[in-house]
Amino acid sequence: MSDTEHEPSRTRVPMPIATLNDPHLGDAAKNPGRVEGIIAVVFVLGIIMMAAFGAAYWQNWNPWILGGTLGAGLFLLGFGLTAWGKYLMPQGPFVEERHVLAGSTAERNALSAALVERSTVVVKRRRLLGGLFAAGSGIFGIVAIFPLLRSLGPVPGTSFEKTDWRRGIRLVDSNGRPIHKDTLRAGNIVTVFPEGHQDDIQGQSMDQTVLIRVSYEAFTTIKGRETWAPEGYVAYSKMCTHLGCPVGLYEQQLQLLVCPCHQSMFDVTNGAVPQFGPAPRPLPQLPLGINSDGYLVAQSDYHEAVGPGFWERTTT
Amino acid sequence: MSDATARTKRQAKEALGPYGRVGQVVGELDDRIGIAKGGRVFLDKIFPDHWSFMLGEITLYSFIVLIATGIFLALYYVPSATEVMYNGSYAPLHHQMVSEAYNTSVRISFDVRGGLLMRQMHHWAADIFTGSMIVHMARIFFTGAFRKPRELNYTIGIVMLIISIFEGFIGYSLPDDLISGTGLRIGYSILESVPLVGSYLATFIWGGTFPSNAVLPRFYIIHVLIFPLILFGLIGAHLTLLVRQKHTQFAGEGRTEHNVVGSPMFPTFMAKTTGFLFMVAAASALLGAFAQINPIWQFGSYLPYKISYAVQPDWYMGWTDGVLRIMPSWELTAFGHTIPLEVFLPAVIFPGLVFNLALLWPAIERRYTGDNELHNLLDRPRDRPKRTAAGAAFFALLFTVFGASSTDVMANYFHLSLNFVLWAFRILFFVVPIVVGLVTYRICLEMQGVHGVGKRKRSVIVHLSEDGAYSTVTADPRPDDVRTELHPQPVPERIDIEPLVNGKDTETPKSSPTGVRQVTR
Numbered sequence: 001m002s003d004t005e006h007e008p009s010r011t012r013v014p015m016p017i018a019t020l021n022d023p024h025l026g027d028a029a030k031n032p033g034r035v036e037g038i039i040a041v042v043f044v045l046g047i048i049m050m051a052a053f054g055a056a057y058w059q060n061w062n063p064w065i066l067g068g069t070l071g072a073g074l075f076l077l078g079f080g081l082t083a084w085g086k087y088l089m090p091q092g093p094f095v096e097e098r099h100v101l102a103g104s105t106a107e108r109n110a111l112s113a114a115l116v117e118r119s120t121v122v123v124k125r126r127r128l129l130g131g132l133f134a135a136g137s138g139i140f141g142i143v144a145i146f147p148l149l150r151s152l153g154p155v156p157g158t159s160f161e162k163t164d165w166r167r168g169i170r171l172v173d174s175n176g177r178p179i180h181k182d183t184l185r186a187g188n189i190v191t192v193f194p195e196g197h198q199d200d201i202q203g204q205s206m207d208q209t210v211l212i213r214v215s216y217e218a219f220t221t222i223k224g225r226e227t228w229a230p231e232g233y234v235a236y237s238k239m240c241t242h243l244g245c246p247v248g249l250y251e252q253q254l255q256l257l258v259c260p261c262h263q264s265m266f267d268v269t270n271g272a273v274p275q276f277g278p279a280p281r282p283l284p285q286l287p288l289g290i291n292s293d294g295y296l297v298a299q300s301d302y303h304e305a306v307g308p309g310f311w312e313r314t315t316t
Numbered sequence: 317m318s319d320a321t322a323r324t325k326r327q328a329k330e331a332l333g334p335y336g337r338v339g340q341v342v343g344e345l346d347d348r349i350g351i352a353k354g355g356r357v358f359l360d361k362i363f364p365d366h367w368s369f370m371l372g373e374i375t376l377y378s379f380i381v382l383i384a385t386g387i388f389l390a391l392y393y394v395p396s397a398t399e400v401m402y403n404g405s406y407a408p409l410h411h412q413m414v415s416e417a418y419n420t421s422v423r424i425s426f427d428v429r430g431g432l433l434m435r436q437m438h439h440w441a442a443d444i445f446t447g448s449m450i451v452h453m454a455r456i457f458f459t460g461a462f463r464k465p466r467e468l469n470y471t472i473g474i475v476m477l478i479i480s481i482f483e484g485f486i487g488y489s490l491p492d493d494l495i496s497g498t499g500l501r502i503g504y505s506i507l508e509s510v511p512l513v514g515s516y517l518a519t520f521i522w523g524g525t526f527p528s529n530a531v532l533p534r535f536y537i538i539h540v541l542i543f544p545l546i547l548f549g550l551i552g553a554h555l556t557l558l559v560r561q562k563h564t565q566f567a568g569e570g571r572t573e574h575n576v577v578g579s580p581m582f583p584t585f586m587a588k589t590t591g592f593l594f595m596v597a598a599a600s601a602l603l604g605a606f607a608q609i610n611p612i613w614q615f616g617s618y619l620p621y622k623i624s625y626a627v628q629p630d631w632y633m634g635w636t637d638g639v640l641r642i643m644p645s646w647e648l649t650a651f652g653h654t655i656p657l658e659v660f661l662p663a664v665i666f667p668g669l670v671f672n673l674a675l676l677w678p679a680i681e682r683r684y685t686g687d688n689e690l691h692n693l694l695d696r697p698r699d700r701p702k703r704t705a706a707g708a709a710f711f712a713l714l715f716t717v718f719g720a721s722s723t724d725v726m727a728n729y730f731h732l733s734l735n736f737v738l739w740a741f742r743i744l745f746f747v748v749p750i751v752v753g754l755v756t757y758r759i760c761l762e763m764q765g766v767h768g769v770g771k772r773k774r775s776v777i778v779h780l781s782e783d784g785a786y787s788t789v790t791a792d793p794r795p796d797d798v799r800t801e802l803h804p805q806p807v808p809e810r811i812d813i814e815p816l817v818n819g820k821d822t823e824t825p826k827s828s829p830t831g832v833r834q835v836t837r
Binding site (some may be wrong): 072154260276308 | 601623712
């Protein structure tokens with residue numbers, strides 16, 4: 001193709017200078033002067049807003065003014081620039097050829113040949129060295145990953161199964177006050193912890209227990225748990241058996257404990273058996289007793305793991 | 317000023333050559349690192365114009381806003397679970413023992429100048445980031461932009477989406493407030509549910525049993541360094557591939573598989589896109605100023621035995637929460653072991669399937685259609701009814717389970733029984749994707765029959781040849797746009813484009829430098 005063939009529409013100049021010759025490199029707007037004026041006003045407003053933001057920051061005005069001025073300033077500058085690009089800069093449409101990314105067959109073959117031939121030569125001739133290096137790297141990989149993982153945290157051990165509840169330990173509320181047998185009336189509820197663990201965040205998680213005083217008429221005693229609920233006091237783990245959220249809602253009328261996370265509901269009067277929702281198991285029950293001073297105590301730890309299920313969890 | 321000095325000044329200016337200082341700098345740089353050729357190609361790079369191509373730009377620019385606001389927050393936030401007494405200016409929390417993380421987060425909100433704005437901008441930008449990424453991904457999917465040669469870039473995009481969701485979840489947890497702490501508890505329990513290694517995973521990642529003191533510093537360094545660094549690298553790869561493979565474009569006048577039609581990098585695209593960066597930042601700032609988000613001072617510091625009503629994660633995690641809610645309580649116990657399927661299936665297997673399906677889709681589609689050709693022209697969604705129906709069903713499923721994450725709120729609001737809402741969502745989980753898929757398929761077929769949809773103006777194409785010269789070509793109108801007889805056009809199953817095998821293919825048109833040729837049936 002010679003230059004003369006497409007003479008009228010062809011310019012052999014870089015794009016910035018070509019605006020003089022090529023209509024497609026000119027302004028996109030029909031009335032560029034007017035558009036330029038509008039954009040100038042937008043920019044001036046943007047400058048004012050940015051300055052106002054500076055003043056607002058300097059004077060520590062409230063966040064509304066800070067964000068309002070910053071947002072307005074950014075928007076005006078951005079809007080002006082975009083409008084400049086859209087109406088006063090070359091729009092074309094221009095066309096650009098796509099270049100072939102793939103090489104020729106010969107080039108591909110040359111690369112493949114280099115890879116295959118050289119590696120074959122190296123590995124085949126020095127099998128012993130290759131094997132030894134591979135073994136060394138492999139061992140390094142294992143020794144590097146394994147202890148790194150191991151030192152990230154303690155192995156779980158029995159930490160998912162054991163809580164701080166022990167025989168004779170008193171039940172206290174979050175302020176450390178022990179619960180006397182006369183503290184609650186029927187239908188009342190309180191969150192309790194083993195005495196001495198109420199402020200320890202680990203204890204607050206694993207040991208959290210709801211203590212509810214129920215009326216005898218409504219209560220179903222489960223076989224093997226006849227002595228666990230003295231004076232109508234019944235205690236269940238507060239950790240939901242679904243995903244471990246605190247079972248924090250108590251529906252007094254229906255005697256249900258409700259987990260706000262995924263709406264599992266547990267029947268307080270019947271061993272906290274789930275009545276609704278995704279929880280698979282009843283809330284574990286804490287065996288209670290009353291000591292000689294009339295305070296509520298635990299008879300033992302929970303008889304099963306509290307909280308959500310996990311692989312090592314054994315069924316009772 | 318004497319004539320002599322003026323003359324010397326003029327001489328000095330002339331010595332610089334016709335392009336002045338810029339020319340001199342270009343010359344010096346070109347001598348050393350050779351920028352002239354590549355730089356010119358870069359300035360002349362053509363970007364096709366379509367509104368949907370800016371979705372990815374929103375994501376990129378909200379990432380920049382996230383980095384800027386995140387640096388500000390990092391100057392004041394302390395990732396520590398140590399208990400301290402709150403003495404800041406928010407009176408209701410006075411003299412309460414709270415974690416250092418919560419203390420500093422509330423102090424950022426009330427005692428650091430501009431802190432509340434920066435915190436809310438950061439949170440809003442994070443929501444814009446994930447949201448625009450998902451919409452961008454949907455655009456790529458429905459227009460077939462993931463097809464060869466862009467499968468790798470599609471994969472990078474999905475990996476970035478996965479990382480971003482975790483990045484958002486971790487960032488949401490850092491203030492250590494009551495709601496995010498509950499989210500962490502749920503995350504811990506989900507890890508516990510993994511068979512064989514679950515309890516080890518949980519204690520290793522958290523550095524102990526929940527709520528370990530080690531977890532906040534760990535999540536902090538992941539949030540501010542490790543994930544952003546990975547994202548930064550992947551964004552670099554994403555954009556490098558975009559430049560190397562060039563942008564896709566919709567079919568239209570003068571647009572072929574072998575060219576790109578649009579506006580040039582410099583100055584047009586640069587001006588528009590920089591303006592857009594400012595506007596995305598403006599959107600974050602205005603939302604941060606006027607739309608309250610995550611008022612942590614109202615929730616209080618996290619305590620493991622406390623909880624509030626309507627506990628929901630940030631929206632991009634909501635869909636996993638929804639599946640957890642509608643899953644029946646199917647715990648497996650056998651041989652002295654427990655597999656909590658009621659957690660493991662919805663919270664690990666389901667998201668795993670969702671992301672694997674997204675990752676594998678290009679391979680699945682290629683296997684199904686047998687299409688192994690290079691594609692630079694985008695599909696209109698209606699021209700690929702099966703893909704469009706599958707994608708619509710996929711997103712419908714995710715929307716359904718997202719809705720299921722508010723079963724309690726819906727039951728309250730509409731005065732329905734929770735049981736009814738739960739069962740409705742269990743049924744909708746299966747029904748909605750099927751119905752949406754079938755309806756979408758039908759709509760696509762109907763739209764194909766409509767004549768002249770997508771008719772465009774005719775315009776003149778300016779052609780840029782390799783040596784930097786321009787010529788104009790009046791493009792042919794699209795066949796669809798020519799009003800002749802109203803015969804419904806059969807849509808080809810696919811357009812075969814055979815790759816050039818050895819450069820000797822005589823049938824290749826001369827105007828096709830991409831090494832592909834079009835075969836008409």
